[in-house]
Amino acid sequence: MISKERIKRALNRFHFYSGIRIDSLPENELEIFNKHAKKINLKKKKVLFRQGSYPNGVYILKSGKLKVYQLNYDGSIQILFIYAAGEVFGYRPILSNEYQPVSIAALEDCELLFIERKFFLELLQKSLTLSNQLLVSLSHEFTVLTNRINVFAQRGIKERFALALLILNEKYKSESDMDGFAEIKLARTDLSNFVGTSLENLSRTLNYFKEKRLIRTKGKSIFIEHFENLFILSAIDS
Amino acid sequence: MISKERIKRALNRFHFYSGIRIDSLPENELEIFNKHAKKINLKKKKVLFRQGSYPNGVYILKSGKLKVYQLNYDGSIQILFIYAAGEVFGYRPILSNEYQPVSIAALEDCELLFIERKFFLELLQKSLTLSNQLLVSLSHEFTVLTNRINVFAQRGIKERFALALLILNEKYKSESDMDGFAEIKLARTDLSNFVGTSLENLSRTLNYFKEKRLIRTKGKSIFIEHFENLFILSAIDS
DNA sequence: CGCCGTATTGAGCGCTCTCAACGAGGGTGG
């Protein structure tokens, strides 16, 4: 018997929520932000920005889901993260003075806030709180990415898919079912690009998981049925 | 014909040197550091710390080479980075309040500096320079790790090995041969754990590369012969 | 000289990919 707590702790090493909380900033800093933040609506399937582009500013996802991916020049796509509401992003290449390493597109209709590069940097210069949040966040993300590399380098499709489902379950949780199982509503193609396998292979593995009663599907949605066994299968326990 | 410059730029997206330069700190901050820094000698094959341990402080590698790896509980090992002289590390789990996600061991006899957790945090609190260096460094590392995940998820052994050799060539460069090719002096076993394949497979791929005149070996050392073709083979060009 | 850890080579198997055909479902235009 594996405790929920233990699973949760292990999973936290494999995904991240943005550690940045704009609303936690002191009054005067919050004002700078509010003065410059602009609303953006992004329709499903639309691209927010592409890899190689200049990072114009910082985004905050208010509602909807985004996919963060890289397009390889043999045409293959790797989805690296799924962003859910609350995620703050786009600041990393600004800080390291690089171009966007990834592309981002909407999986559903999305609402975002946008703040221009220069205002973000102005805010960062004045805000120790923000600077500290960034340090903590980035450090944790380093751990997560490191662990993910290990998984991709060492594990087979079943294990990677199991882990992907556990991560997605966290991302698709709503406030109402924080403890229950989420409705994972993601196209098979996207799922296969997230797991890092072909669509065909994903389909087969999905069937296998269904046979083993690890998951259940309803239309195109996926629900986890046996959390623990999926966790054991993912082999991420240390 | 691919320019050296272009290859260099592409490679920079797949590896990192620590962006932290202690000697660039202002006088008074440098004093704090010098007061608390302690010398450590680490013999070849010795472990500096293990994953899961409490992060006691920050290390600076002065000479030698380190491997950063994860041990999976099926016994497999994934080497994530090779650290060369100048690398600063160990601060990330301190900042994110986690345990060490990785183990570190010496590939050669090493000299290090060590500064205790509390003194590092004291220094960080006082130093905007350090704080900014960390932000820049971590942001760049995020890009690097993201790109690496893509490679591990999508590419075959040949491509991964080719990339690994290009990265190692950077790490093993000495000041004397900054432009020429380095002597990559790494056990086959470590190499296979870095590429993420079996020892046998690595050996075969090595032969293949030799046949194609991409590399040359002398004893256990590897030298790159055809930089460009190795780069093309790695398929990391965007 | 012999031993032990490290490296190479070979053979066979299994996982994953690719190619191809078929099926389902949603959107569009007649």
Place this chain on the structure above:
DNA sequence: CCACCCTCGTTGAGAGCGCTCAATACGGCG
């Protein structure tokens, strides 16, 4: 409203890559 199309998903078969097991070779060190 229905027919059609186009995208997305499923299923099957075959090939190839990479893994594992096993035997042999190398090399440094006592």
